[in-house]
Amino acid sequence: MAEQVKVEIIAVGNELLLGDVLDTNTNWLCKRITGVGGQVTRAVMVRDEQEEIVAEIRSALERGSELIITTGGLGPTGDDITLQAVAEATGCPLKLHREALALVKTRYQELAKKRYVGDPALTEARKKMAYLPRGAKPVPNPVGSAPAVILEVGRSILVSLPGVPEELKGIYEDTLQPTLMTMFADSFYQERAIIAHSGDESTLAPILKEVVHAHPAVYIKSRARRFGPEVEILITLSSAGDGREEVEGKISSALEQLKTSLAEAEIEVDRAER
């Protein structure tokens, strides 16, 4: 069975940890990555502190995660320090990148034409966004001004995306998704879910335990969606492997046993619309 490609996300920004901004980027990326067959194993939020970002990148590299995505901290101001941290963590110092500079330059010319900015001149602050870790490639930003950055580090790929959700989504859909599809091509992930109308989750526990025991390759998770007289418990069965048929077979077989046991215990079941 092919292992799923392991992905980690590092969200950078004081505003996240102060609670000023709800991080929706991580959830959005998790959904997309799961959808194309990758597996996000861990996601972390850190402050705009270089040594803290460095520590997170290093430990993700040490865990051997194949794809490491950072979000935030690519902008022109002094508190945007993600690429400095990437440079320090990987030993690839920042260098002015010709192609990145051209992207930034073109972007500001477009913005000036639309009168979004006055002077399109490449000031130091704007040039800052074109300093990339040695060996990195810039990725055009269809919405904002800071290019995203891709850097190969040994067997891992490190991708730095801007934190503004529209920019992150634009770059992902335009450029990143096709790259990831290729990376993840060998693995297949599927999940199916049912809703059990059980008195409470504790009633289900012994039933789930038996199914888990009989189907070790299927991950089974239960989660109460309401509490009260109308309890709904969402039971998710998921598995991953080489091919669609194999994975579907494993899940179907576990699901069949689960439904039989729930029927025997007189627990009503619905299909989950999700």
Add this chain to the structure above:
Amino acid sequence: MAEQVKVEIIAVGNELLLGDVLDTNTNWLCKRITGVGGQVTRAVMVRDEQEEIVAEIRSALERGSELIITTGGLGPTGDDITLQAVAEATGCPLKLHREALALVKTRYQELAKKRYVGDPALTEARKKMAYLPRGAKPVPNPVGSAPAVILEVGRSILVSLPGVPEELKGIYEDTLQPTLMTMFADSFYQERAIIAHSGDESTLAPILKEVVHAHPAVYIKSRARRFGPEVEILITLSSAGDGREEVEGKISSALEQLKTSLAEAEIEVDRAER
């Protein structure tokens, strides 16, 4: 100057990393903790894998964070393993806790009275929620059935909250907030924000740089809120210290310089309503 109390959050659950569920608990907790003077320095999401949860708890303890909050994984089913992980990470094995058992028992009796569950008997699955790490204290859950758990580990306090947002909020407001207020009593955090109507963030960069340099105790962060002809850049100034007056003084002085420089550069400024 008193250091702010350092807080870390560990959110547990495959559903978070699959992207099925947007984690709003972390943001809610960050807001609350910032509001009472604590400082969330890091937040992580991990899967329902015991060794991964253990690793996160251990590294938070090693960093000396005074408060470590876990969310999720306290329920009756086999995939709820947070307390097992706490036990392993701290070397405090799980033991049936008399008071916790009484809480769970009372809860199921109430639920049976309301006809939310049929039989209130203490099954193995229900009893599981009363197995606490040695030395831990249970905290009543006003909404659900699993008590929260507080454990002192050296100079750190480890709090395990359920993942269902209503339960987490209920426990926080009823029991946790007063405890935290005492923990955080010595430190004071304040932030003020303004909105600059600048062409783009790169225009602000040199101005911010000067203010940052002149006011090292004030953290200054800028963030574009819109991109286009109506750009709004939110500039946040924050600081922490022993007393309200000292902290307010530091921020006011930096804010004054910032406003003067923005006026000189003919950049319009608004008060931020947040």
